[in-house]
Structures are given as structure tokens and as C-alpha cells.
Amino acid sequence: MAEVVESATVREQRTLLRPDFIWSLLLFAVAAATIAVLGAQQGVLAGPYGWGTGGFFLLFGLFTITMGFPHPGFGHVSFDRVAQVASLLLLGPLDAAWINGLASFIWPWHRLWKGVTAKDVLTASLHNAGLMSLVILACGTLYVELGGAVPLFELNGTTAGLLLLLLLSMQLANDAGMLLLIYLRHLDPTRLLNVFSSAVEIVSGIIAVVVTIVFVRLDLTTLALLLFVLGLGMLVLKQFAIMRDRLEKLVDERTEELRLKSIELERQATHDTLTGLFNRRFADDYLQREMEAAKRTDRDLTIALADIDHFKKINDSYSHATGDEVLRRVSRLLVNRCRKTDIVARYGGEEFLLCFPDTNIEFATQICGQIRTAIEKMDWSVLQGAVPADFGITISFGVAAVGSDTRRTTVLGVADTRLYKAKSEGRNRVVA
Numbered sequence: 001m002a003e004v005v006e007s008a009t010v011r012e013q014r015t016l017l018r019p020d021f022i023w024s025l026l027l028f029a030v031a032a033a034t035i036a037v038l039g040a041q042q043g044v045l046a047g048p049y050g051w052g053t054g055g056f057f058l059l060f061g062l063f064t065i066t067m068g069f070p071h072p073g074f075g076h077v078s079f080d081r082v083a084q085v086a087s088l089l090l091l092g093p094l095d096a097a098w099i100n101g102l103a104s105f106i107w108p109w110h111r112l113w114k115g116v117t118a119k120d121v122l123t124a125s126l127h128n129a130g131l132m133s134l135v136i137l138a139c140g141t142l143y144v145e146l147g148g149a150v151p152l153f154e155l156n157g158t159t160a161g162l163l164l165l166l167l168l169s170m171q172l173a174n175d176a177g178m179l180l181l182i183y184l185r186h187l188d189p190t191r192l193l194n195v196f197s198s199a200v201e202i203v204s205g206i207i208a209v210v211v212t213i214v215f216v217r218l219d220l221t222t223l224a225l226l227l228f229v230l231g232l233g234m235l236v237l238k239q240f241a242i243m244r245d246r247l248e249k250l251v252d253e254r255t256e257e258l259r260l261k262s263i264e265l266e267r268q269a270t271h272d273t274l275t276g277l278f279n280r281r282f283a284d285d286y287l288q289r290e291m292e293a294a295k296r297t298d299r300d301l302t303i304a305l306a307d308i309d310h311f312k313k314i315n316d317s318y319s320h321a322t323g324d325e326v327l328r329r330v331s332r333l334l335v336n337r338c339r340k341t342d343i344v345a346r347y348g349g350e351e352f353l354l355c356f357p358d359t360n361i362e363f364a365t366q367i368c369g370q371i372r373t374a375i376e377k378m379d380w381s382v383l384q385g386a387v388p389a390d391f392g393i394t395i396s397f398g399v400a401a402v403g404s405d406t407r408r409t410t411v412l413g414v415a416d417t418r419l420y421k422a423k424s425e426g427r428n429r430v431v432a
């Protein structure tokens, strides 16, 4: 059967009172009670095949589940339908139900060693055992009631039809039970149930018919050979699935690495590494695009070139590292003081370009004035030790509005001339 494997988060949140546990317990209780009542009435392993065959099918059931393989969509797919159908066709519905129910109950407990909680293992055990034994009991009884042969000696038209009905009804009942569990766990059913797992189970059922006929004819050499080939086939499929699983994980990991790398490369191409601001290349492209858009839609666009005053002195007097830290802190302040729609870029060493879309020159000048004051009042105590207590910096601005000339160099030239004017008039000022 295909088995739902939960994500860690779902697992962590789970308590015994969750609906899926209650449903699993209910299934198990109904299955156990039915088997107990029928067992008391009919007796177990009362047919021609005794406890030896029962033990064989319990071990074979466990083997077919163990030979299951991981599937990215729906957790675990196993070949247990081979053991279920073969035991049903030899021993009858009741014995097949409890033997395979027991195998389904035992198997999940090895997950305790893989770090799965006891609560989750118990839920899986109860659910798998309850569902499988009820499915075998119900569908097997229907098969027998309609005249299906137990033990099955040979195939003819009627038996083939009944066997097909048995396999399909088992599949439908199994999927219905799984869907209910998926619904109770709020998982996505399209991801967990699909044609593939049903096909594996139906093919397993068909193989079971062959196993039964060989078994019942007591052709032990052929049976041993068949089981050997079957086991080998399961093992190969399992290894293949494990390899595919690993490969898919590897591909996913590499894809994610590439995605992150391309994001990083894109960031590096458009951002300045020291300050994290947009770089000059990005700013130039952006400005050109915005200027054309502003002209087309007749909107305001104002830019400002800002330059830290006497920055060279900071480097020379206190170290290049201190100069870098000043650049970083000033950059942060510029971004914080501008709107999300504005663009702040590092345009040169200690020069910044600010673009204010939908803003006229008066308002942009006002914003630059506020930034100038904030920079003048910046608290530099964080650089204590590296700079004297009275350390402070100022900044000068040249502001220009985009006019009818939509050449980037024109407006940048105007802003630069005004910045030069601000510097030559004594610095720490905004010239518009």
C-alpha cells in the first residue's frame, strides 16, 4: 500500500487526540473485534494449510512491505498486495486479514530508530493494520460469496473476472481509506494518491495470483525460484527508487543553489558591496527610464547629487576603515529618510545620487534639507575610540528637476554644477 509520510512540522503538532489518531484507533478496533468474533466462530488456520503457511505469509508480508520504496509524492510504496492476495487465495479472507494486519502493525515500529515519535508510529500501525485487515476481510468475503475459489488452483474465465473484481475492490477500498486519512491530516490528496501507486498494487495483486497457483500445486522448486526472482525484482526496483530519490534531491539542491547564486549575482550587478545601495550602473539605467516615463506621463522627477564634505580628511585622520563605516552609516540614513519609491545610489566614492519620482524641486529641496540636518546631528559615539568625541560630518547637495531635455547627462550636469556651488559656498548646504 502507499503510505502517507508526514512532514516534521505536522508531526510535531500532533497529539493523540487528533482526528487521524481517533480514526486509526476506530479502524483497528473494528477490525480486531470483527476478526475476534469470526475467529471464535470459524477458527483460525482451520483449512488445509496450517500455522506453517500462516507464519510464512506473515514473514512474506513483512518482506513485501520492507521491499517498498520511497516516493517523492506519497511517502512509501510497498508490494504487500502480493502477500495479501496470495494468502487470501490460499487461506481465505479471515486468516489473510489477521496475518497481513499483523504484518502491517509490526512494520512501522522500526521508525522509532529513525526518530519518529511513538505516537506517530502507533497511529501508522493502527491505521495500516486496521485498514488492511478490513479491506482484505470485506473484499475477500465478497470474492468468496460470489463463488471465488479458495484455495485457487487454476485460472478460467469466471475466476479471472472474480479476481479482477477482487483486485479492483481492494484498490478502491484501500484508496478510500487513504483519502480519508489524508483529509483528516489536511494534506493535499493530489500529491499523495496517484495512478502510479495503484498500478504497483494492481500488478502486485496479479503476481500474487501466480504465486498462489504455484504454491497450491506444491511445486516447491518453481515456488522458490519464483519467490527468489520476485524478491530480486523488488530489490532492484527499491534500489532504483532510492537512487531516483537521491538524484531528485540532488537536483533540487543544485537548482536551489543556482537560484540563490543568480539572485546574488543579480544583486552584485546592481548594488554596491560596501553600502548595499544601488550602484552607479543601476542608477543611470533607472534614471534614464524614469526620465522618459516622467516625460510621457507628464510627471515631476527631481534628482539630487549629495557629497560628504571633507571626506578625505576622515580617511587621512582616522583610517580608511573608519571612512568605510561613515559611508555605511550615512547610506543607511539616506535610505531611511527617503520614501520606498525613491532611489538612493552610491554614485562615486563619497557621492550619492537620490531620485525623487513624482516630486517637484521645492519638495525635494526640503527633503534634502532635512537629510542635511540629520547628518549634521548624527550620533557618532559608536565609533568611540576611532574618532574624537566631537566628531561630526556634514553633506552638500545639488538638486535639479528633470525638464524638457530628457538626456540623463543634462540633468546630472545641472545637479553637479549646483553641488559644486554648494561646496564652493562653504559646504553643508543644499543648492537648488
Ligand SMILES: Nc1nc2c(ncn2[C@@H]2O[C@H](COP(=O)(O)OP(=O)(O)OP(=O)(O)O)[C@@H](O)[C@H]2O)c(=O)[nH]1
Pocket: 274, 307, 308, 309, 310, 311, 312, 313, 315, 319, 320, 321, 322, 323, 324, 327, 348, 349, 350, 423, 427
Ligand atoms: N573609506 C573610503 N574612502 C573612499 C571610498 N571611496 C572613495 N574614498 C575617498 O573619498 C575621498 C574623496 O575625497 P575628495 O574627492 O578630495 O573630496 P572630499 O575630501 O570629500 O572633499 P569635498 O568633497 O570637497 O568636501 C578620497 O580620499 C577617496 O579615497 C571608499 O569606498 N571608502
